[in-house]
Amino acid sequence: MANDDVLGNLTLTEPFDFCIIGSGAGGGTAAHVLTAAGKSVLVLEAGGNPFPGLDQSAPLPFPLHSNDELKYSLRSFIKQDPFLEPRTFRTVTSDAGALMGDVNTLPKAVGGAFQHADAKTPRFNAVDFHLKSAVEALIARTPGLTVPGFGADAASANFADWPFTYADLEPFYVEAELLYGVQGDGDNIYESQRSHPYRMPAGVGMYFALLLADGAKRVTVPGIGALNPHTYPAAINSRFARSYDPSAPDDRPPCVDCGLCSGFGCPNNSKNSPAVTTLRRALLSGNCQLRYNAVVTRLIFNGRVVSAAEYVDGAGNLQTASAHNFILAASAIESARLCLLSDPTGPGLGNASGQVGQNLMFHLQNNVNGFLPQRVHGQRGRAVTHGISDFRGVMPGGEEIRVFTDASGNPRVALGGICEFGASQGQPITEDGSVYTQQLPGNLGLRFGIHLKNAIRDGALGQHLLGLTMQAEDAPQRTNAVDLDGRYTDVYGRPVARITYSSHAFETETRKFYLPYMKQVCAQAGVPSGKIFVAPNDYTLVGPPSSRHIMGTLRMGSDPAASVVDPGGRFHDLDNLYACDGSVFPTASGYNPTLTIIAVALRIAHGLAGTAPAT
């Protein structure tokens, strides 16, 4: 080891039982399960460490996170920096793609991207795990029903059932909600059966969210009736950690609703991100070593066996680490990219199916916004406290798909997604000033001067903007993919990732269906009629999706010809390589993916360890 960027047990020796690439929701979770089972684990994390003392047995110190707009939103303290690691984007494979500032970048730091999110953790619905069969069955028994991407149109998409059911995954959801301390009031009627209640009640609701929730109750949708707002499940403490988990390594405090949540690290460790939950447990077990600032450049393999990970350490030196087994958990884009980087002259590591990097999914984010006359003070709270799941388009209980009747009397389905009730977080530079001065046309006269000052002072956006964000399911398509773009390199000399992404009619038709109702929710929340608008979507703007829900690319399935990893997470083509992040998702559902990433990682890791989930 050439430098001291290391946490955990330094006396562990190579080869490790497992080498995990990535320390976030997937990797941190797997590290905990494997170390608890006595396996020696090396975690390689590409980013730095905002959690000094994470491995010390004394009480967990506070991290380096803070209420600092500059550090997070403008200076990429923990976010992947587009200068250092650019990506290119295109909508169709016939274009070469162009370098763009921020192409779906996620944070790179010990504990992964979750620490930077607002930690929203709903489960998927039961029907999500066999959506393909369910839609096909529905089409078969419903005369006149067509669904984009299914039936005669099936070739335009690449839907697949998951290789296990919701019931199979449910015990792991239970463990995920325990390890990651999920709060919620259990008031979402669309949630599928759960065998354990939420670990603690939902915290205080935000003002604008309560207005939107009240508004939603007054909106009626044919086929649904009045909408059903609910508290938003989140892996954020509303109680001390040991009140719901006596075995928690630290009695981390309840959230204080400091407001800088989405896009920020948590200063008081009340956000239950992987660093302070599962990674912390792994590091305290004595069986884990974590090397950070360790950027894996390739996996070294021979035939069906990976022998080592080659990485650049924090000092810039090339190192290798050997292990008996390797687990990819670098997030869907980077895990797939690593497979391609590891086999520069071949099809890509584990790519006999030809689907490595394909079926990339993001969720189609649909935003309907409005300006309230009064101040929404979105800087107080957890970014999102309430939402509706009616627009997921399933029946209560989440077992069946809802069939609507369209304006012409024909049956249709509309599989959208959960709607977050959101608002500006009151960030004066990025949510007010920069928008007025750099994004709006200069001839508005707001580039500088007293007019600019007046607008900022009133928080025209930062204190008045609210709205709904629907995290709508997007169809898996083989042409939506990650590949390598050798025209540009990252700072480590590796070809950059190129993202190819176009929306499918499956999600754009759904968008059209729900937009009018989303507008009605804004109106009923008190937004004057002239102050409601639909934000143009990313695809219309010909830019990369701004969603940070990144899924697909290493599809999980039983058939080696049609998937990359098997139901246990192991690559079909390799004996000792696994994946356990969002990359393995066959479909995207319409709910924030993190809890399901964790549950799937738990299922894979317990399978490897031969252990059972905790309750």
Added chain:
Amino acid sequence: MLQLKLPRVPAGSGAPLPPEWRWENDAARRSAVVLLGRREFLKAATILLAALAVPVTRARRALARVRGGFFTAQELATLEALVDRILPPDHDPGAKALGAAAYIEGLLTAFDDPGRVARIFAGGPFSNRNAFPDNKKGKPSRKRPKNDLKNFIPPTRVQELRWRAELFGSDQVPGAAFNDAALGGPLVGLRQIYRDGLKKVDDMATAMSGKSYAKLPPAEQDQLLVLFDAGAFQPDARRGGLTFISIVIEHTLEGCFALPEYGGNRGRRGWKMLGLEGDNQPLGFSIYSEAKDGYNERAHHPMSTANPDELRHGVLTPRPISTDASGIQDSIIMLAGLFGE
């Protein structure tokens, strides 16, 4: 998180700029100045002046370094005048009084003291501006943390490389030029951009109004700023098409509203002007109470209800917003409306 998405529209005020000051003609003008200078140099007794000019500039820069700065007194005056027209003083302080120029200088000199951690990432987790919560009683305690924000966090190797490239230019930092050829040239450093930009501002001000920018009355400064913004500076392809003026605007906003630990937002008056609390950890806006096994909110900074100053006898009475603010909202709605949804 709710993110506003808008189509990108080219910035700039669109006012007519004399053609000789348009960025397209920079190269031509520069060579003319050089020629002219040489002729003068040969013709007359400016030899002495020219000889002095170099050490004077050098001495000024040395002086700037001694006071921990980057700008000469002249550059600083120009920059302060510029930021003060971007966010001008009225009954609230302008950007100059808020320390925006000092903030910018702090950024440009982030690496100048080798004995000190680079001033890129302020520390964490807390300032000493807010109390710890008392979770037994569900109210603020008397205990305050020490200020960790002023202890800057050392950047990682690649973060340092990235920020050195930002300040000094990608061709000036070993290992930072990796995409320069593919992108048609280096990332020009902010230090160079400010040196050149401030000089051009003063050159233009002198040519058009006979005085350096800082010495002009505010109304003339405003007029000139509109002109500068209308094509005097080349959009920087490696900075997303930003011009020098765009960069100064962005940095002015940062200098007014970022944490005071970065050198601006003096007395936190930037936040006060906006009615924002600023950094509020570890107290936050809700306090869990073990006594009641539930949360208390802060009366004057409520989380779940309207701001107290917008409630009159319990009735919601929104504070009117300026026509500028309302106009911005309407423009955004109009822009979004172009997409017909």
